[in-house]
Amino acid sequence: MNTGTAGAASGRNGGAAVRLExxxxxxxxxxxxxxxxxxxxxxxxxxxxxxxMGPSGSGKSTLLNVLGLLDAPTTGRIVLDGETVTDxxxxxxxxxxxxxxxxxxxxxxxxxDLDALDNVQIPLLYRPLSSRERRxxxxxxxxxxxxxxxxxxxxxxxxxxxxxxxxxxxxxxGGPRLLLADEPTGNLDSKMGEDVMxxxxxxxxxxxxTVVMVTHDQRLAExxxxxxxxxxxxxxx
Amino acid sequence: xxxxVFKLMWKRKRSTGLILCEILICFLVLCGxxxxxxxxxxxxxxxxxxxxxxxxxxxxQGMQFDAKGDQLAADRRALSAALRAVxxxxxVEAAAVSTNTPYSNSSWIDGTRIGGxxxxxxxxxxxxxxxxxxxxxLLHGRWIEATDGxxxxxxxxxxxxxxxxxxxxxxxxxxxxPVFNEEGEPVxxxxxxxxxxxxxxxxxxxxxxxxxxTAYTMFIAVDFDGGERFPQELLIRVRPGTTAAFxxxxxxxLRSAAPQWSYDTTRIESRRRTxxxxxxxxxxxxxIVAAFLIATVGLGLVGVxxxxxxxxxxxxxxxxxxxxxxxxxxxxxLGELWALTAVAVAAGAAIFLQLPLLGVDFGAGWxxxxxxxxxxxxxMYAFVTVCGLYPAWLASRVQPAAALQHE
Ligand SMILES: Nc1ncnc2c1ncn2[C@@H]1O[C@H](COP(=O)(O)OP(=O)(O)O)[C@@H](O)[C@H]1O
Ligand SMILES: [Mg+2]
Numbered sequence: 238m239n240t241g242t243a244g245a246a247s248g249r250n251g252g253a254a255v256r257l258e259x260x261x262x263x264x265x266x267x268x269x270x271x272x273x274x275x276x277x278x279x280x281x282x283x284x285x286x287x288x289x290m291g292p293s294g295s296g297k298s299t300l301l302n303v304l305g306l307l308d309a310p311t312t313g314r315i316v317l318d319g320e321t322v323t324d325x326x327x328x329x330x331x332x333x334x335x336x337x338x339x340x341x342x343x344x345x346x347x348x349x350d351l352d353a354l355d356n357v358q359i360p361l362l363y364r365p366l367s368s369r370e371r372r373x374x375x376x377x378x379x380x381x382x383x384x385x386x387x388x389x390x391x392x393x394x395x396x397x398x399x400x401x402x403x404x405x406x407x408x409x410x411g412g413p414r415l416l417l418a419d420e421p422t423g424n425l426d427s428k429m430g431e432d433v434m435x436x437x438x439x440x441x442x443x444x445x446x447t448v449v450m451v452t453h454d455q456r457l458a459e460x461x462x463x464x465x466x467x468x469x470x471x472x473x474x
Numbered sequence: 475x476x477x478x479v480f481k482l483m484w485k486r487k488r489s490t491g492l493i494l495c496e497i498l499i500c501f502l503v504l505c506g507x508x509x510x511x512x513x514x515x516x517x518x519x520x521x522x523x524x525x526x527x528x529x530x531x532x533x534x535q536g537m538q539f540d541a542k543g544d545q546l547a548a549d550r551r552a553l554s555a556a557l558r559a560v561x562x563x564x565x566v567e568a569a570a571v572s573t574n575t576p577y578s579n580s581s582w583i584d585g586t587r588i589g590g591x592x593x594x595x596x597x598x599x600x601x602x603x604x605x606x607x608x609x610x611x612l613l614h615g616r617w618i619e620a621t622d623g624x625x626x627x628x629x630x631x632x633x634x635x636x637x638x639x640x641x642x643x644x645x646x647x648x649x650x651x652p653v654f655n656e657e658g659e660p661v662x663x664x665x666x667x668x669x670x671x672x673x674x675x676x677x678x679x680x681x682x683x684x685x686x687x688t689a690y691t692m693f694i695a696v697d698f699d700g701g702e703r704f705p706q707e708l709l710i711r712v713r714p715g716t717t718a719a720f721x722x723x724x725x726x727x728l729r730s731a732a733p734q735w736s737y738d739t740t741r742i743e744s745r746r747r748t749x750x751x752x753x754x755x756x757x758x759x760x761x762i763v764a765a766f767l768i769a770t771v772g773l774g775l776v777g778v779x780x781x782x783x784x785x786x787x788x789x790x791x792x793x794x795x796x797x798x799x800x801x802x803x804x805x806x807x808l809g810e811l812w813a814l815t816a817v818a819v820a821a822g823a824a825i826f827l828q829l830p831l832l833g834v835d836f837g838a839g840w841x842x843x844x845x846x847x848x849x850x851x852x853x854m855y856a857f858v859t860v861c862g863l864y865p866a867w868l869a870s871r872v873q874p875a876a877a878l879q880h881e
Contacts, residue, residue, distance in 0.1 A: 346792050350485035355481060359792070363796070364797075407796070
C-alpha cells in the first residue's frame, strides 16, 4: 500500500471508488426495530463529489457510517476499490479507516483536552511513524487550512469555523482517498460554511479525492457533481 | 503515543489525581509489607549460630537478684551444686547456666559505643559448657574457662559482628574492651578497676532468630567463687531419644540439689514455637488489614476506570473511527494506567526511600528498602493491570459509530 509520504495535502492515486450493493441497516433494540437503510444500491466513482440529502432521520448519517466502515450493514455488500470489505475483521477495518477514509462531523468531535496540533495527530498515532514525522504532517495540514497561528489553541479557544477546519485537517492529515462529511456546515454560519465548502471542493478538485457530503443546504448540494436523496432509508430518484 | 498519553493525563489531572493517590497509598503499604517480608526472609536465612533441639531450660524461681553477704555465698554454692547435679544425670550431654537464653523474653543488655554511636550488646553471663549445650562454634582464640576467675583481667568472648565492628580487620584477641565515660568519650581501659580482655570470637548468636535485634553478644564467665550476679536459668542438652519422663526427673534432681528454689522447665523448641506464634498474630492482622486496603483500592480503581471509560465513550469512538483497532484502544487504557502507576510509584519510592536516608531503617539495610520498593512496584504493576483489564476490555468494545451519536 502506498503510504502517502506527500502527507496531508495530497490524496493518493486519486480518489477511492466505493459501491454499496443491496445494503440494509436495521437497528434493533429490545422493543423496536428501526430500518435506517433499506435496499440501498449506490455506486460512487473515484474522484466524485456527491451530496446526500434528505429529511432528518432518513438515514443519511447511517449511510455515511456504513460507507466509512464505522458500522457494518445488516445485509448487503460494500466494495471499496474493488475489494469486498463487508466481512473483514476489526483490525483490517481499522486499518482501512485509518488509511483510506477521512471523517468530518457536524459537531467537530475534537478532543477538548488536546490542542489543535495534538487533535490533528490522532489518526497518525495508529501508524508506525516517528513523533517528529507526525508533528510535521500535522503542522502541514493545519498550515494548509490557515491555522498555523492556532496550532496550540485548545478547541474551546477556537471559533466554530476554526474548530471545523481543525477537524478537516485531522480528516486529511493521513492522505485519505475518501472523505466523508456529515453536515460539516450544519453548525456554522453561512460565511464559515462557505469556507468549509470551498476547502472540500478544492480538495476534491486538486487531489482527486472522492467526497461524500451530507447537507441540508440545497445551494451547497447543487455545487457538487451529484445529489443522492434519501427518504425513510430508501433512495429516491 | 507515550507523550500523547502523558499530555492527556496532565490535562485531566483532577480525575487522574484520585487514581494517583490510591495507587500511591497502596504502593506505600506494599513497600512496608514487602520490605518487612524481605527483612524477615533475610533474617530467616541467616544461621542462628546455635542448635535448639534437645535442649531444655530450667528457670530458677525464688532466687534473689541482688543478694548480698551470706545469702550471696549460699546462692553461689546452691547454683553450682544444682549445675553439677544436672551434669551428672545420665540423660544429660551438657549443661550450663546462662543469661540471654534462646527464645527467652528477658535480656541482659550492656550499652556500649560503636563507631561513636551508642549500641546495645547482649551481656551473656555463662558457664564453660554453653557451646556444648547450644552447639555454638568458636571462630578464633578460646572460650571462657572455669579457671578464668583467677586471672588479673576478665576474659570475654565476642560474637563475630561485635568483634568486627569494634576492632575492624585487626585481630581482636588480646585487645581490651573499650570503655566510655558518661559523655560517651573513650577512656583508657587500663584505668578501670577491671579490664575486660577479648580471648575469643564466636559465631553470631541470634538467640531469638528473626526477632533478635542485635548480633552483638559478649560472653563472660560466671564466677562461682567470687561473683555477685548470677544467671537464673540452666540450659540442658539431653541425649537424643530422651523421653518426656526426663522433665520430672530433672525437677527432682534440682530440688534435691537446691531445695530453696522452685523450677520452671520448658523445652527450648516449644519456647521457640510460642515466640513465633506471638509474632504471627500481629503479622497476620497487618496482612489482613493490608489485603483489605488493597482490595478496596482495587475495587475503587476498577470503578474509577470504568467511569472514565463511559465518560470518554465519544473520545474512544472517535479514536476507533480514526483507525484505532480494538486492541490499540485496550492498550491505550492500560498504557494510561501504567503511566499513572509510573508516576505514583516514582513518588512513592521517593517517599519510602527517605526512611533509610533519614536513618529510620529499623536495623535493616537500605537495600531491604530498595528491594521492598522494587518488589512493591512489580506487584503494583501486576495489580493495576488486573484492575484495568475489565475497563480496558469495555473501552475496546466501544463502537466507532455508536460513540459519535453520543451527544
Ligand atoms: N444507534 C442507533 N440505534 C437505533 N436507532 C438508530 C441508531 N442510529 C440511528 N438510528 C435511527 O435510524 C434512523 C436513521 O438515522 P440517521 O441515519 O441518523 O438519520 P439522519 O442522519 O438522516 O438524520 C433514525 O430513525 C434513527 O433514529
Ligand atoms: Mg444525521
